Amino acid sequence: MDRAYTPDEAAKLQRRAKAKKLEDRLARDLDQAGGACALYVRQYRFHPHRKWPWDFAWPQVRLAVEVDGGQYSRGADGQVGGRHNRAAGYAAGCEKTNAGEVLGWHVLRFTGAQVRSPYAVETIRAAILALGR
Secondary structure (H helix, E strand, O other), rough: OOOOOHHHHHHHHHHHHHHHHHHHHHHHHHHHOOOHHHHHEEEEEOOOOOOOOEEEEEHOOOOEEEEEOOOOOOOOOOOOOOOOHHHHHHHHHHHHHHHHHHHOOOEEEHHHHHHHOOOOHHHHHHHHHHHOO
């Protein structure tokens, strides 16, 4: 039997589906770029005690990528902005990023518009080259 979702739950599911589309697009673009760009791991759990995943990771050079979509979306509560733009979500994202940095990860963050342009892949390629030296 299908369950009924609250407006907040439904909005969260819609945001997650949009985020997955952005991540899928970036994966496709990285695969097309080939070489070291295509050697990523999706949903890589990097922390020894927390279940935090990076959206994309290149563990061999400790490079992580987070896709932060939803800058212009509107939630069920009428607020503009996805999870990463609201106070609690932003704070949680900072905690995760900071924990990764302390563990030696280099973290890149991209908006949906940056993922849809060549900028994300170009930046990732440059970071892999710089970190692989």
